Amino acid sequence: MDFSKLQSHSKVTTEWAYPQAAPNRTGWLQVDTAPDHSLYWEEYGDPQGEPVMFLHGGPGGACAPVMARFFDPKRYRVILFDQRGCGKSQPTVASHGPQVALTRNTTDYLVDDINALRDALDITGRMHVFGGSWGSTLALVYAIRHPDKVASLILRGIFLGMPEDLAFMYQGNAADYARDPYALTHPGSYVSYPDQWKAFVEVIAPQDRGDMMAAYKAIFDMVPANEAERERQLQAAVAWSVWEGAISNMIPEPADDGKYGEADFALCFAQIEAHFFANNLFLEPDYIVRNIDRIAALPIHIVHGRFDLVCPLTQASRLVEALKDAGAEPATYVKTNAGHSAMEGQTVLALTAIMDGLAPISAA
Structure with missing residues (x-):
């Protein structure tokens, strides 16, 4: 079957009115x-x-x-x-x-x-x-x-x-995910992005999914003592970052995480967001x-x-x-x-x- 005519993205193409310029x-x-x-x-x-x-x-x-x-x-x-x-x-x-x-x-x-x-x-x-x-x-x-x-x-x-705005994006059905990953137990972004949600949720152990933001923040607050802990922290940061990047577009591009999947960007993006969100902005x-x-x-x-x-x-x-x-x-x-x-x-x-x-x- 030929699906080539389906819309593959919603990102800007020819809509720009002004050309890209160099800074002054x-x-x-x-x-x-x-x-x-x-x-x-x-x-x-x-x-x-x-x-x-x-x-x-x-x-x-x-x-x-x-x-x-x-x-x-x-x-x-x-x-x-x-x-x-x-x-x-x-x-x-x-x-x-x-x-x-x-x-x-x-x-x-x-x-x-x-x-x-x-x-x-x-x-x-x-x-x-x-x-x-x-x-x-x-x-x-x-x-x-x-x-x-x-x-x-x-x-x-x-x-x-x-708080409810953040819970919609980061909590969703996570607390019930291990029992039924497709249950619509709570409102949330996950409803439209189940594959990306799976990658975000499964970074966190089932017993810690009652507060996903706190669980991620605990990983970010850890001072890594070895390479395995550094890798764990980076994995969490990339998962957090890629989740937001993926759901930011009406039509996601699953083969391209862009900057959201880059280690340095993800570490900064995820940890600053978690820092602000944990402190109610x-x-x-x-x-x-x-x-x-x-x-x-x-x-x-x-x-x-x-x-x-x-x-x-x-x-x-x-x-x-x-x-x-x-x-x-x-x-x-x-x-x-x-x-x-x-x-x-x-x-x-x-x-x-x-x-x-x-x-x-x-x-x-």
Whole structure:
């Protein structure tokens, strides 16, 4: 039988409006000592254009040059940077270990880092803040604390970080998996990705599956005493990372784990995520919704994939409802026929259209 005509992926192909360009300049900014956290940053587009601060996902992800393609290079000055412990920033879990890389690595510090980068790059007025997934969380927290510095929020794949949001992705039916791996005992991402879920769950012994996130965190917190324990830690980090990478696309590519399967990326990504999740994102419960009135006057643009199983659409719905309760409406709310990844065709089209249609900062 010929299945060659079936759609094989949902990732962006010809949807980009703007070509990939080289950065105008790059650099590192030291933002802290003990340890000496230094952020790697890149600037794209018009050096005199409207500033856009791009906040990547994770926590624990990283930026890539392709992320500058959402923005008209003749209009915008785009700043991409890797958050603490991520990507090319230093120190990382892979280079220095979690005891170093996770020290002074919290949401409060990340918010302060954005202001430090603003100052270092001489951004003095309002800026557009663009973030997806965890980047949407960080963008919202930043705006709540510094609304005077934000011209607009452009948010993709809303992540509010409530316990039930995390349980949907990481817990699912794990507690019952040994008895019946296909039982739909609880809601969760596993429903649509049973093969990938099997690989994620079976890293953890059956007796420890009542709290999958805690079980993984215990492995990450272990100080390896030998090669077998180092391999165990890496295996867990790759399993955690690949699980998220696989379910981020509406149509996964099982033969290609991409960066999620790379050892250094997986160690950083998984351990930073587990660190933030174990500490409730270093935020008070329901912090964003309880403080939504502080940003209700800002233009807020939301794009969310209808088939997102990393951050289900209900999180965007909850944010929109909170804005309405505060007497505001999102400036844009688009539900795309896509999954979680920013690199899916419909999501690329929607985000680019929003950026092309924003009111200039001078008129915002």
